[in-house]
Amino acid sequence: MADTFLHDARECPVARSLEAIGDRWSLMIIRDAFDDIRRFSEFQKSLGVARNILASRLKALVEIGVFDICPASDGSAYKEYVLTDKGRAIFPIVVSLRQWGERFEFEPHETRSLLLDTASGQPVMPLVVRSASGEPLGPSDCHRIRVVAGGD
Structure with missing residues (x-):
């Protein structure tokens, strides 16, 4: 039974996503990046997280390609954490968590x-999972x- 669980977890996109970005601090850092926070000190001030935890999470997020480290946009000696395309693709996840x-x-x-x-200044509409034809879907509507990679 344990082998089956481990096998399933390796193949599960949800499990892999949670492994990559699923802890609280990583998601809060990403959330702040969507609010245009880019510097280590700004993340720390916004989140109130310990420096070692912030450094660890930022390092991991850079390693998996969610952030790039770039020279500061104002020309100062600071470095900035800038969301990559992969990082910006997390936006609907953050919005979904927010709406829940x-x-x-x-x-x-x-x-x-x-x-x-x-x-528009209006609240963002609730996210909805939709079929290929645009119809709303619930859990019982999906499977x-x-x-198998490389399979026919």
């Missing part, structure tokens, strides 16, 4: 942040299959 949290983790009277569309 807005729906289930706050009481109506609690203060919270709200994600707005910059162009998984195993795809």
Whole structure:
């Protein structure tokens, strides 16, 4: 049974994604990067995370290609962490987590942040999983299959 679980975990895109970016600090760093935070000191100030934890998570996120380290955009001696295409592709994940949290983790009277569309000033529409034809899908409308690399 344990061998089956390990085998399934290696083949599972969800398990691999969680291994790469699934801890709290990594996702909070990525969230802050979407708010245009780029420098180590800015991440630390925003998150209040210990320097060693922040350094470890940023290093790991650079290693897996979520961030590039670049010279500071203002010409100073600082370095900046800039999201790559791979990093920017995490945006819908962060929005989905945010929307789930807005729906289930706050009481109506609690203060919270709200994600707005910059162009319209309106709240972002809830994300919906859709079929190839555009119809909304729920868990019972989907199934998984195993795809063997190099197979016919």
